[in-house]
Amino acid sequence: MKILQRLFVISSRKNTSNTSPLSFGPFNSATQIRWKKPADTAQTRLENRIRDLKLDCITAQHCQLNLVLNLHRLVSAKKRGHFISVQSLSKWAPHAGIKTLTAGALLRKYPHVFEVFTHPAKHNRCCRFTSKFVGLIREEEDIIAQLEEEAVIRIKKLLLMSVNGTLHLHALRMIRNELGLPENFRESIIRKFETEFKMVDLEIVELVDRDTRSPCLAAEVEKWREKEYTDRWLSEFEVKYAFPINFPTGFMKAPGFREKLRNWQRLSYVKPYERMEVVKLRTCGGVERYEKRAVGIIHELLSLTIEKMVPVERLVHFRKDLGIEVNIRELLLKHPGIFYISTKGNTQLVYLREAYSKGSLIEPNPVYDVRRKLLELMLMGSRNTRELKLQREVKDDIDNVKATENRSSSADDDFVIPILESFDDQ
Numbered sequence: 001m002k003i004l005q006r007l008f009v010i011s012s013r014k015n016t017s018n019t020s021p022l023s024f025g026p027f028n029s030a031t032q033i034r035w036k037k038p039a040d041t042a043q044t045r046l047e048n049r050i051r052d053l054k055l056d057c058i059t060a061q062h063c064q065l066n067l068v069l070n071l072h073r074l075v076s077a078k079k080r081g082h083f084i085s086v087q088s089l090s091k092w093a094p095h096a097g098i099k100t101l102t103a104g105a106l107l108r109k110y111p112h113v114f115e116v117f118t119h120p121a122k123h124n125r126c127c128r129f130t131s132k133f134v135g136l137i138r139e140e141e142d143i144i145a146q147l148e149e150e151a152v153i154r155i156k157k158l159l160l161m162s163v164n165g166t167l168h169l170h171a172l173r174m175i176r177n178e179l180g181l182p183e184n185f186r187e188s189i190i191r192k193f194e195t196e197f198k199m200v201d202l203e204i205v206e207l208v209d210r211d212t213r214s215p216c217l218a219a220e221v222e223k224w225r226e227k228e229y230t231d232r233w234l235s236e237f238e239v240k241y242a243f244p245i246n247f248p249t250g251f252m253k254a255p256g257f258r259e260k261l262r263n264w265q266r267l268s269y270v271k272p273y274e275r276m277e278v279v280k281l282r283t284c285g286g287v288e289r290y291e292k293r294a295v296g297i298i299h300e301l302l303s304l305t306i307e308k309m310v311p312v313e314r315l316v317h318f319r320k321d322l323g324i325e326v327n328i329r330e331l332l333l334k335h336p337g338i339f340y341i342s343t344k345g346n347t348q349l350v351y352l353r354e355a356y357s358k359g360s361l362i363e364p365n366p367v368y369d370v371r372r373k374l375l376e377l378m379l380m381g382s383r384n385t386r387e388l389k390l391q392r393e394v395k396d397d398i399d400n401v402k403a404t405e406n407r408s409s410s411a412d413d414d415f416v417i418p419i420l421e422s423f424d425d426q
Contacts (some may be wrong), residue, residue: 063345
């Protein structure tokens with residue numbers, strides 16, 4: 001009997017040590033506890049999803065390049081020369097978002113981007129951006145200025161996807177860099193092409209002729225559908241409303257997932273450039289058709305960008321104009337084969353999965369090539385620094401020769417001064 005009592009005491013102590021408020025024993029063994037279900041929200045699904053390491057690596061590199069470009073905008077806005085002292089760099093860097101690196105560590109990390117020199121008048125250590133880095137930035141600006149007709153087509157397509165044929169300029173301004181628009185696109189594009197656009201308000205642009213019958217205004221996904229129809233001999237029923245699906249490596253498919261995906265691919269919907277009719281949500285597939293149209297709009301918007309990616313928080317500014325009345329982040333997470341959200345860095349970037357292969361863009365463009373050169377120049381780090389030293393030594397020698405020539409020329413002209421003084425004395 002004593003042995004049974006000791007076993008009962010030990011079991012009760014073990015039960016009380018658990019997080020459960022009840023200790024199970026012979027008298028309360030039938031008591032039920034309602035266990036709390038794990039939360040299934042967009043944040044938990046974002047944390048527990050399968051990651052794409054190559055796209056995450058691109059995001060990390062993209063964040064580093066943006067920080068350096070932000071610092072370049074601050075320094076180039078100075079009126080007293082496009083350089084800054086090393087002491088002031090530690091104060092300016094946090095305004096550009098660089099908070100984890102000191103001034104010295106920043107200069108040592110990117111020697112192909114920053115150039116350290118001694119100020120000729122103040123004799124203090126200053127830094128400026130290298131000529132190669134500045135040249136690539138100017139080359140990007142020149143290419144964007146040359147491709148203004150393509151920029152007109154992009155803005156026109158966005159206006160055709162909108163509900164009323166209008167867009168707010170602040171939404172376009174938020175993704176100006178992603179769309180490849182010039183900095184003053186309001187004057188250089190919208191006001192210049194008056195036959196295409198007109199300003200309804202100070203911050204609202206409208207399309208003059210909303211004609212969707214033009215063949216150049218077809219969605220980008222239609223090219224893939226036509227290729228699948230002709231090359232793979234698939235039926236029109238399978239391809240007409242389908243999207244390219246590329247799941248990340250290690251993606252686990254639940255039972256019945258393939259059948260649901262096949263039915264979703266066959267589901268008809270109102271395409272982005274078609275006039276949206278009233279969708280009856282209570283009809284068969286009403287909600288799914290509405291969400292599929294939103295998927296098609298976001299897919300087309302990402303296809304219009306230069307690098308096929310956009311920060312998620314900036315897509316929210318297009319919800320009202322494009323008629324996306326759903327939670328955008330939950331919609332993107334619901335379709336991991338079409339979109340991928342990368343959480344590396346401070347911002348969340350959404351990628352179009354079909355546009356990337358092995359960590360690079362499948363169909364590059366001139367603007368993307370220049371931005372890739374900027375990124376490669378920054379990622380070179382301390383490699384090939386001997387060539388930089390030789391180039392700077394040659395440049396210093398040329399400057400010294402020019403300085404000595406100027407001094408000698410000024411010394412040769414000194415004979416004029418005593419002659420003039422003699423005239424003054426007479």
